[in-house]
Amino acid sequence: MENPPLAPTITQCYACLKNVTDEDVFCPDCGYPLKGTPSEQENFITKSTFRDINLAASNNQVRKAGNTLFYLAGVFALGGIVFFVLRKDDPDVAAISITDFILAILFLLLGEYSKKKPLACIISGTCLYVIVQVLNFAIAPSSVISYIWIKIIIIGFLIKGIKSALEIEKIKKENNIA
Numbered sequence: 421m422e423n424p425p426l427a428p429t430i431t432q433c434y435a436c437l438k439n440v441t442d443e444d445v446f447c448p449d450c451g452y453p454l455k456g457t458p459s460e461q462e463n464f465i466t467k468s469t470f471r472d473i474n475l476a477a478s479n480n481q482v483r484k485a486g487n488t489l490f491y492l493a494g495v496f497a498l499g500g501i502v503f504f505v506l507r508k509d510d511p512d513v514a515a516i517s518i519t520d521f522i523l524a525i526l527f528l529l530l531g532e533y534s535k536k537k538p539l540a541c542i543i544s545g546t547c548l549y550v551i552v553q554v555l556n557f558a559i560a561p562s563s564v565i566s567y568i569w570i571k572i573i574i575i576g577f578l579i580k581g582i583k584s585a586l587e588i589e590k591i592k593k594e595n596n597i598a
Contacts, residue, residue: 433447433452435447435464436450436452451464475588475591479588481584482581482588484577485578485585486534486535486541488574490528496524496527500516500518500521500524527545527548531545542582542585546578
């Protein structure tokens with residue numbers, strides 16, 4: 421009578437702690453060289469740690485840019501309310517206030533969706549913000565100067581967010597992260 425083949429032993433990957441078998445050369449989850457040399461294993465851990473640090477720093481910048489989208493939603497909502505209260509006798513007050521509320525909703529949606537698709541949302545939010553500023557300039561050229569420092573800060577946060585989202589996409593692509 422023949423002895424049945426031995427089942428592979430199940431252990432844990434040193435890098436990600438997922439179950440692996442003694443037949444695995446690389447961890448099927450993270451790619452850790454289970455049967456590699458100590459030098460290869462150490463290089464994997466070093467690169468993985470460095471990637472995680474870069475990914476965390478980039479995620480932090482993207483989160484700030486996503487928060488900027490939420491702040492812009494608040495600015496537009498508050499602006500619409502203030503404009504309505506201060507100029508309720510103006511015939512254009514409803515159109516301007518409704519436009520501000522629509523922009524607030526758009527930025528709120530972009531901010532929320534930026535958690536899933538940061539690059540697309542932050543670029544869309546930046547374009548939308550620039551378009552609004554250009555339209556404001558076309559209607560009232562003096563509006564460019566008012567609160568210019570706030571506009572520069574907002575655009576700066578959005579540009580940093582775009583750079584970080586691009587960096588995250590690059591890191592994910594290099595490391596086959598979905």
